[in-house]
Amino acid sequence: MTTTAVQTLKLEYVKTIGIVNNAPVGRGFANPIDLAIHDDGRLFVMNRGAPVFTRIGVTNMNEDYLYEFSSHGDGEGQLRLAAGIALSNDGSVVYITDEYHHRISVFDADSGDFVRAWGTHGSADGEFDGPTGIRVDADDNLYITDQNNHRVQKITAEGRHLLTFGGAGSGEGELNMPWGICIAPDGSIFVADWRNDRIQQFSAEGEFIAKFGESGDDDGQFIRPSDVAVDADGNIYVTDWGNERVQILAADGSHVRTLRGEATLSKWALDFLAANPDEVETRKISNLTPELPPHLDTPHLISSQTEPYFWGPSSVNFDSEGRLFVTESSRHRIQVYQTG
Numbered sequence: 001m002t003t004t005a006v007q008t009l010k011l012e013y014v015k016t017i018g019i020v021n022n023a024p025v026g027r028g029f030a031n032p033i034d035l036a037i038h039d040d041g042r043l044f045v046m047n048r049g050a051p052v053f054t055r056i057g058v059t060n061m062n063e064d065y066l067y068e069f070s071s072h073g074d075g076e077g078q079l080r081l082a083a084g085i086a087l088s089n090d091g092s093v094v095y096i097t098d099e100y101h102h103r104i105s106v107f108d109a110d111s112g113d114f115v116r117a118w119g120t121h122g123s124a125d126g127e128f129d130g131p132t133g134i135r136v137d138a139d140d141n142l143y144i145t146d147q148n149n150h151r152v153q154k155i156t157a158e159g160r161h162l163l164t165f166g167g168a169g170s171g172e173g174e175l176n177m178p179w180g181i182c183i184a185p186d187g188s189i190f191v192a193d194w195r196n197d198r199i200q201q202f203s204a205e206g207e208f209i210a211k212f213g214e215s216g217d218d219d220g221q222f223i224r225p226s227d228v229a230v231d232a233d234g235n236i237y238v239t240d241w242g243n244e245r246v247q248i249l250a251a252d253g254s255h256v257r258t259l260r261g262e263a264t265l266s267k268w269a270l271d272f273l274a275a276n277p278d279e280v281e282t283r284k285i286s287n288l289t290p291e292l293p294p295h296l297d298t299p300h301l302i303s304s305q306t307e308p309y310f311w312g313p314s315s316v317n318f319d320s321e322g323r324l325f326v327t328e329s330s331r332h333r334i335q336v337y338q339t340g
Contacts, residue, residue: 018333069112077114118159126161165206173208180227
């Protein structure tokens with residue numbers, strides 16, 4: 001562990017946003033898997049729940065229910081296995097990857113209206129086999145993890161192919177079912193190399209720079225990392241999905257800190273409990289932070305029964321104020337932390 005990094009990294013829990021919504025519309029989330037943050041503070045949350053729950057819900061830090069758009073299906077503007085979401089630099093459009101339809105769908109950010117879609121199933125340049133993570137560079141080009149083709153593609157906003165890098169394997173610069181992706185402040189590309197249990201860093205041109213992590217549950221090790229983000233100081237934040245945690249590494253890859261989660265009740269949850277006093281009584285007699293016997297002492301079992309902990313951490317994102325947003329798919333919520 002690097003003492004300097006620990007001393008300079010400041011990270012404080014701020015709040016939790018979200019509550020499960022078992023209806024096809026309305027306030028709340030259904031297995032949120034990623035989010036995109038608008039400069040005006042709107043949070044575009046990609047819900048990947050069972051068919052009737054697929055949609056993009058729009059809220060903000062005050063947990064106002066603003067609007068939602070899209071639905072489950074095969075038609076224009078519909079999604080089946082939505083995986084990643086990103087905003088254009090001017091905030092006017094939303095891009096969403098769909099690993100079932102092997103395409104990118106584009107929506108108007110203000111109205112939620114469908115604009116266009118592009119992408120076909122295949123392995124040639126510009127084709128996809130299960131696109132997942134998506135991020136936008138300073139020139140509004142898209143970097144997309146092409147999961148089952150084990151590569152990353154750089155595509156224009158109109159869908160024209162520019163660059164491919166990666167390839168199946170476990171060597172340097174090779175990928176095995178990559179999922180999340182981010183563009184660091186210095187312009188380099190970080191990829192959550194999911195099945196290789198590591199993070200890889202590339203130049204904007206796709207040249208291999210570095211790799212971080214290996215399989216395991218010790219500090220700096222990962223089990224199926226799902227996403228990655230890099231702060232202004234070069235610290236690397238990883239949703240260590242299989243270990244139910246977020247790990248923070250220094251720019252050199254040394255372990256800095258591990259987050260298990262500190263969730264409190266959201267505004268939406270408090271509203272629900274105020275309207276349902278019987279649920280309050282049930283919570284009072286429930287053990288929401290149990291001590292489990294040794295044979296049940298695994299990350300999944302601990303997190304699934306410990307309410308404040310991350311359960312299914314799927315993505316990490318920063319806003320312009322240096323706040324870290326951790327999306328939890330299995331608990332239908334977002335935990336927010338302040339860095340800096």
